[in-house]
Amino acid sequence: MECDNHEDYIEKICTLQYDVLLKDNQSAINEYVDFCSTRQILSIFDFNNKQLRLFGSSISTKEAEKRFFDLQNELLIENIKARKIDGxxxxxxxxxxxxxxxxxxxxxxxxxxxxxxxxxxxxxxxxxxxxxxxxxxxxxxxxxxxxxxxxxxIDELQPIYWKLTPLNIEQFLLDSESTEYLWIKDDFDKKMKGLYTRFITIERIQNMRLFKQFSILHEEYLTKYGKIDNGTMRFLYHGCPESATRKIIERGFNRSYCGVNGCVYGRGVYFSTDSSFSDKYANPNEKKEKRMFYSRVLLGRSMIGNSTMCEPADGYDTTTNGTHIFVCYYDSQCYPEYLLTYM
Missing domain, CATH: 3.30.720.50 (Signal recognition particle alu RNA binding heterodimer, srp9/1)
Structure with missing residues (x-):
């Protein structure tokens, strides 16, 4: 194997933390070897010494190392959910x-x-x-x-793509070349392209307490509205000032703040499918940076709302303007999974 920059050619040794799980999953190993090959990385699994040896450029090797640790975590969570091992x-x-x-x-x-x-x-x-x-x-x-x-x-409800952490709440910076990052950025740009000068970061919010509350309600919606439509779960935008982000990350969305930016379609928490609409409420800080959440939201059945409504009518779950705005009235109906920062 050749490397473009021989002076940058390094060897990296990674520990096989879950060698038994890897041995039992040859397809995952094959997929990882292919991942390395496309980046001109030679990968050698040494199960006797519980090591993975990587050879290649420093940049590509660092990327391969990160992917390997992600792979081990994914296998661990999969086996815990399948009740094969303790969590x-x-x-x-x-x-x-x-x-x-x-x-x-x-x-x-x-x-x-x-x-x-x-x-x-x-x-x-x-x-x-x-x-x-x-x-x-x-x-x-x-x-x-x-x-x-x-x-x-590890909780069985934890998404498989979440990073393992001992902390109750953590924010993870997404890699700008990852599929997860690009999917969110592409959706954001559908309405916001040309309306901002710089896109800075996307952080994944991992708050297991809030996510469990959301997941329990999501199960009810899956039963009520069907799995084909994913229980009416959507990813929607919510713009806010930087000062509000910490409370939302720690405690979730709070409809008691309703009225700060109006409540034309109901006295709840407002979301939109249109990032440019939510941008209007993302007040910049002193550095001119803006914050916007890309959140999981359970829509259920939605009815046209008005400013007097404190909750939807019986048989409905949210209110709407009929196009892109949706209003939630229950804390566990929405989960702030991603925080976008831009200028």
């Missing part, structure tokens, strides 16, 4: 304040002792160091070095 994960905080999973063997060891209700235990970490795991303080201790640790359990 318990143990994490430690690294020097740059990000969270890293312990490998499967260490996780099993920590979890075993955790369930015996001991206050602490001495184990070997991935570097072969004898470290103390303090379950009361949730710390890994090695001499004067102390790392925070956390225990998490």
């Amino acid at each position: 318990i994960l143990w994490w430690y905080e690294t020097w740059d304040a990000t969270w890293q999973q312990y490998n499967a063997e260490i996780t099993a060891d920590i979890e075993h002792h955790y369930n015996t209700n001991v206050s602490s235990v001495i184990i070997l970490n991935e570097l072969g160091e004898q470290v103390k795991i303090d379950f009361h303080k949730l710390e890994e201790i090695y001499g004067t070095r102390i790392k925070r640790i956390r225990r998490s359990k």
